[in-house]
Amino acid sequence: MDRPPLAKRYQARRCTAEACGLRFPVEETSDLGASCPLCGVPTERVDAPYQTFPANRGEPRALTIEVLLDNVRSLTNVGSIFRTADGAGVAHIHLGGITPTPKHPKLAKTALGAERSVPWTHHPDPCKAASALAARGHRLWALEANATSASVFALETLQAASGPADATIVLVVGHEVSGVDPRILALCERVVHVPMQGVKGSLNVGVAFGVVTYTLRHHTGLSNP
Numbered sequence: 001m002d003r004p005p006l007a008k009r010y011q012a013r014r015c016t017a018e019a020c021g022l023r024f025p026v027e028e029t030s031d032l033g034a035s036c037p038l039c040g041v042p043t044e045r046v047d048a049p050y051q052t053f054p055a056n057r058g059e060p061r062a063l064t065i066e067v068l069l070d071n072v073r074s075l076t077n078v079g080s081i082f083r084t085a086d087g088a089g090v091a092h093i094h095l096g097g098i099t100p101t102p103k104h105p106k107l108a109k110t111a112l113g114a115e116r117s118v119p120w121t122h123h124p125d126p127c128k129a130a131s132a133l134a135a136r137g138h139r140l141w142a143l144e145a146n147a148t149s150a151s152v153f154a155l156e157t158l159q160a161a162s163g164p165a166d167a168t169i170v171l172v173v174g175h176e177v178s179g180v181d182p183r184i185l186a187l188c189e190r191v192v193h194v195p196m197q198g199v200k201g202s203l204n205v206g207v208a209f210g211v212v213t214y215t216l217r218h219h220t221g222l223s224n225p
């Protein structure tokens with residue numbers, strides 16, 4: 001399993017043209033940033049160099065979470081889901097249908113190494129994959145906002161996530177436009193949604209996945225030092 005990268009040091013640079021004044025970070029030892037990326041005027045280093053640190057590692061997790069991506073088409077979204085899955089300790093990602101796999105060279109742009117740390121398999125037919133996972137006793141939870149879905153923050157949802165302790169929950173995430181296939185929804189024990197407060201009916205798929213996964217983790221035993 002890959003370890004988080006070591007801390008890096010950065011410098012802040014600012015454009016010397018008063019009318020521009022763009023301020024941006026570059027690595028402390030980098031030659032990049034000598035001229036302003038907006039207006040081309042020379043820049044100067046401002047303030048003291050600083051360091052960023054990776055987040056603390058969480059405690060061992062109580063709940064096993066796997067993920068089934070049902071035809072999630074965007075490389076950026078899938079890469080981002082890999083990165084979140086790595087952070088949240090997801091045990092396996094099942095890539096279904098047209099979902100791109102880490103064999104695509106551009107997936108690493110957003111996965112940033114997590115495509116090597118999280119085990120994955122590809123299944124041409126996500127419905128068959130869902131049936132097989134259910135037959136193994138895994139609990140399928142779809143992420144979708146529909147007439148039967150419950151808020152992921154509802155007490156009942158959170159309590160349901162806690163047991164039985166040895167079961168695996170497979171979070172099913174749907175296509176960016178058409179959502180989770182109804183045939184898979186029919187196999188799901190639960191459909192959970194992230195409540196929406198604005199004019200939009202849904203979140204970006206990777207964002208929804210992050211909210212639900214970390215919510216379940218938080219309520220089933222993950223604690224950060």
Ligand SMILES: C[S@@+](CC[C@H](N)C(=O)[O-])C[C@H]1O[C@@H](n2cnc3c(N)ncnc32)[C@H](O)[C@@H]1O
Pocket residue numbers: 142143144145172173174175176177178179180192193194195196201202203204205206208209
């Ligand atoms: C953009 S949505 C699909 C379109 C959505 N069915 C609609 O009618 O707008 C793509 C996927 O992201 C996830 N998703 C997006 N917003 C969500 C939310 N508020 N709650 C749960 N899942 C969500 C679901 O897995 C969904 O299948």
